[in-house]
Amino acid sequence: MTSSSRVPSQLKARNFRIRYISDVFGELKKVTWPAREEAWRLTVTVIMITMGVGLILGGIDYLFAEFIKLVT
Numbered sequence: 001m002t003s004s005s006r007v008p009s010q011l012k013a014r015n016f017r018i019r020y021i022s023d024v025f026g027e028l029k030k031v032t033w034p035a036r037e038e039a040w041r042l043t044v045t046v047i048m049i050t051m052g053v054g055l056i057l058g059g060i061d062y063l064f065a066e067f068i069k070l071v072t
Contacts, residue, residue: 034042
């Protein structure tokens with residue numbers, strides 16, 4: 001394979017990357033971003049739910065561990 005035959009494929013790959021990045025930025029301009037207060041409220045909500053689920057799963061894990069200790 002000569003270097004001249006690789007150039008068109010390299011240009012296609014480069015053009016694809018440039019077009020892809022351009023399309024990504026174009027789509028990001030269309031996004032309706034939440035207000036700062038809403039983003040903060042949703043972030044706190046996600047953190048609280050994550051902590052709650054973590055505590056529940058941790059409690060279940062602890063109970064199973066204690067049950068296994070009793071059985072063995």
